[in-house]
Amino acid sequence: MSPEHPLYLDHNATTPVDPEVVDAMLPYLREHFGNPSSGHPYGRRALEALEEARAKVAALIGAKPSEVLFTSGGTESNNLAIRGTAESRAERRHVLTSVIEHPATRLPCDALEWRGWRVTWLPVDAQGRVRVEDAARALDPETALVSLMHSNNETGVLQPVSEVAALARRHGVTVHTDAAQSVGKVPVDVTALGVDLLTLVGHKLRAPKGVGALYVRRGTPLRAVTLGGGQERSLRPGTQNVPYAVGLGVACELAGRRLARGLAEQVALRERLWTRLRVSIPGLALSGEDAERLPNTLHVRFPGVRGSAVLDAAPEVAASTGSACHEGGETASSVLRAMGVGEQEALGSVRLSLGPETSAEEVDQAADALIRAWRRVG
Structure with a gap:
């Protein structure tokens, strides 16, 4: 990494x-x-x-x-x-x-x-x-x-x-x-x-x-x-x-x-990533927490910071935010705003989407990098 x-x-x-x-x-x-x-x-x-x-x-x-x-x-x-x-x-x-x-x-x-x-x-x-x-x-x-x-x-x-x-x-x-x-x-x-x-x-x-x-x-x-x-x-x-x-x-x-082999492993890795992040970042929110979601997708909202700042501070992780950048700054995701999430909270969002080859070790390394980045910019 x-x-x-x-x-x-x-x-x-x-x-x-x-x-x-x-x-x-x-x-x-x-x-x-x-x-x-x-x-x-x-x-x-x-x-x-x-x-x-x-x-x-x-x-x-x-x-x-x-x-x-x-x-x-x-x-x-x-x-x-x-x-x-x-x-x-x-x-x-x-x-x-x-x-x-x-x-x-x-x-x-x-x-x-x-x-x-x-x-x-x-x-x-x-x-x-x-x-x-x-x-x-x-x-x-x-x-x-x-x-x-x-x-x-x-x-x-x-x-x-x-x-x-x-x-x-x-x-x-x-x-x-x-x-x-x-x-x-x-x-x-x-x-x-x-x-x-x-x-x-x-x-x-x-x-x-x-x-x-x-x-x-x-x-x-x-x-x-x-x-x-x-x-x-x-x-x-x-x-x-x-x-x-x-x-x-x-x-x-x-x-x-x-x-045909099942999706349990992918769900387990997604939940492993969520647990590690949630335990270390008070106030971290999960989008669609109570809904059925894709087994590989974890969409989180970092408290008090912009998701783009977290990713900038964690160059070891390649992921996306839902915000759009333009000359006047950033605009929050229209999807989150449609869900009733406020502008500032929505700007803290990061989408983490796993692949079939993503390992538990990589999940742990990514979590540690994101936690360090949030603490650095928060």
Whole structure:
């Protein structure tokens, strides 16, 4: 552990690419370079690899391979889900989402609002969770789409997607969930959730940046938002990125094996980190303490200091704050403010997100470094 090679506790931001993923991709960056739309042997080999990868992605989320579209990542998947639904269901002009969504969901919904759509922004409770009864009241005959993230990227709090989806189905509403943070960390099954559209992202589960997927349940009304060839059911035209799709498929396969072994070890490490910090830092708060959270995510609020100052004083730890820096200073996380956390307290937040290779020794070292940093700047 050193400032040049700090302990990496920022897996919700991005993950290292698994060596098995790299090894699987390399042949498709070298000898198997064909275009999967070509009819010759080079193209057929690429197409076989693409469809094998599609099946691996589908298996992780309980989908059919034909329901998986490859995209460039979460932003594209969310835009296709939201804007594509709006284009195909123009007879209804109401969208339901939450105030804690990622910008890749929030901004497309903003754009619909500018075009005259009605957007209901569901609030969250003090734990950072949408209330099902609020969604029930907001649904009406004009609702075309519900877009609700599966877990929050800052706090790790899981949202009531299946409960809201069950309500939405009674109104004939399309349901989308951004599961970028969840897939690979907790079991995610599209049938159990009852969703029509689901976003997953490669670089959140040890595949490269620049690849993702959108699950589209068969029969779901959706229109392409980019125009081109007929690839990916004509919903995401353009020559597919075969090497990265292969990498995503292998990453999903590896994630499925980890999930099959259980999540207890990850939860134990998260709780070990929380306990060490809590015992040594009076007044330390835990965001979403009473809610179900991702097993790897610990979002804490250091008392009396800014989270950015703590991290600056602990260069041995690589982690994130929820605040945004600008010329006038820092602005507290909108997620925490939506939970009712005051501005100054929210500025003390730090997100610590573990990975499958994080060890107990690393957790202890990170805790000690953060405790020393808080005492130094407090």
